[in-house]
Amino acid sequence: MTAPTTARLIDGNALAKKTRAEVARRVARLAEHGHRPGLAVILVGHNPASQVYVKHKVADCESVGMHSVLDRHPETLPEAELLARIRALNADPDIHGILVQLPLPRHIDANKVIETISPAKDVDGFHVASAGALMIGRPGFKACTPYGCMKMLESIGCDPKGKHAVVIGRSNIVGKPMAMMLLQASATVTVCHSATPDLAHHTKQADIVVVAVGKRNVLTADMVKPGAVIIDVGMNRDDHGKLCGDVDFAGVSVVAGAITPVPGGVGPMTRAMLLVNTIEAAEHALAIPNA
Ligand code: GUN
Numbered sequence: 001m002t003a004p005t006t007a008r009l010i011d012g013n014a015l016a017k018k019t020r021a022e023v024a025r026r027v028a029r030l031a032e033h034g035h036r037p038g039l040a041v042i043l044v045g046h047n048p049a050s051q052v053y054v055k056h057k058v059a060d061c062e063s064v065g066m067h068s069v070l071d072r073h074p075e076t077l078p079e080a081e082l083l084a085r086i087r088a089l090n091a092d093p094d095i096h097g098i099l100v101q102l103p104l105p106r107h108i109d110a111n112k113v114i115e116t117i118s119p120a121k122d123v124d125g126f127h128v129a130s131a132g133a134l135m136i137g138r139p140g141f142k143a144c145t146p147y148g149c150m151k152m153l154e155s156i157g158c159d160p161k162g163k164h165a166v167v168i169g170r171s172n173i174v175g176k177p178m179a180m181m182l183l184q185a186s187a188t189v190t191v192c193h194s195a196t197p198d199l200a201h202h203t204k205q206a207d208i209v210v211v212a213v214g215k216r217n218v219l220t221a222d223m224v225k226p227g228a229v230i231i232d233v234g235m236n237r238d239d240h241g242k243l244c245g246d247v248d249f250a251g252v253s254v255v256a257g258a259i260t261p262v263p264g265g266v267g268p269m270t271r272a273m274l275l276v277n278t279i280e281a282a283e284h285a286l287a288i289p290n291a
Contacts (some may be wrong), residue, residue: 004045007252007256007259008259009258009259009261011203011261012264012268012269015269016269018269019151019275020272023275027066028065029291030286031101035282036065036067036094037066037096037279037282038067038068038069038094038095038096039061039097039098039274039278040069040097040099041054041068041071042086042098042100042101043101044075044077044104044105045105053101054070056271057271061278064279066278067094075105078152079113082113086100087116090117093285094283095121096123096281096282097121097274097277097278098117098122099123099274100114100117102173107189108178114126114127115128121281123277123278124277125143125147126143126173130143131177134177134181136179141277142177142254143173144270144271144274145270146181147181148272148274149178149231149272150181150182150185150267152260152268152269153229156229160185160186161185161187162186162187164187164190164193164205164206164208165207165208165209166203166206166209166210167189167191168212168213169210169214170193171212174190175193175212177192178210183256186196190202199218200223203219203224203225204225206225206228207225207229209230213234215234215236216236216246216248219252223252224255225255226257227256227258228255228257229256229258230252231265231266232246232249232261232266233245245260249262
């Protein structure tokens with residue numbers, strides 16, 4: 001009997017650390033010109049997960065020498081006031097990136113909010129102008145999670161060109177932009193979702209599988225082609241309260257060629273890519289390109 005192969009682990013923490021170091025270098029370069037990149041993070045309400053996320057985002061800015069503003073508002077904030085605050089930040093020369101943490105309270109139209117952010121400061125990449133630019137292969141801010149996934153593929157020398165990539169999930173934040181980025185990188189892309197009748201039929205043919213559903217054990221070992229690269233975007237809790245992804249890691253890691261762990265995979269890279277987008281926004285606004 002041959003020993004089971006164990007997939008290569010794609011270390012998101014290590015790659016995020018490297019990415020942050022490179023951002024810190026670019027921040028220091030802007031400082032030599034007398035500038036400091038600034039990110040505004042807007043939080044409306046008291047969603048516990050959102051509170052943790054925004055705290056991390058602010059701490060990440062600090063860790064690379066960026067300026068950040070955490071703009072907290074009560075759950076009852078009128079939509080018009082939020083839009084007015086965004087317009088003020090659009091005009092603020094010390095702020096290069098604006099992020100409105102989602103979800104927003106029900107009385108606020110998230111699309112309207114996102115579209116009020118200047119595309120030049122849309123470091124989340126959620127604006128319809130950013131999504132459209134990605135769709136037609138023009139420069140623009142890329143959504144941080146799929147952008148981080150692309151960097152993880154690159155880090156292991158996995159070029160999507162000519163490969164068959166299957167994306168599970170079709171959200172505007174992950175699934176759709178992920179599919180577009182893989183297509184842009186010349187992969188053949190299949191997008192699967194909740195109405196896909198035979199998910200395994202598709203995943204078994206995939207060289208790359210990106211799972212972004214938000215449910216445990218969506219991808220199991222019997223659904224994976226040996227040697228495939230598996231990117232797990234999920235963030236769930238198992239029966240013991242332990243963090244886990246959408247992929248049955250124990251089973252799939254024996255079949256796959258490479259796999260991202262949860263935690264320590266996509267999550268840290270999502271955070272790092274927000275810093276990359278923010279430094280890019282600042283360099284562009286200040287007309288001091290990266291060198
Ligand atoms: N809520 C969950 N993920 C995100 C994200 O990446 N950006 C924003 N703005 N809100 C989120």
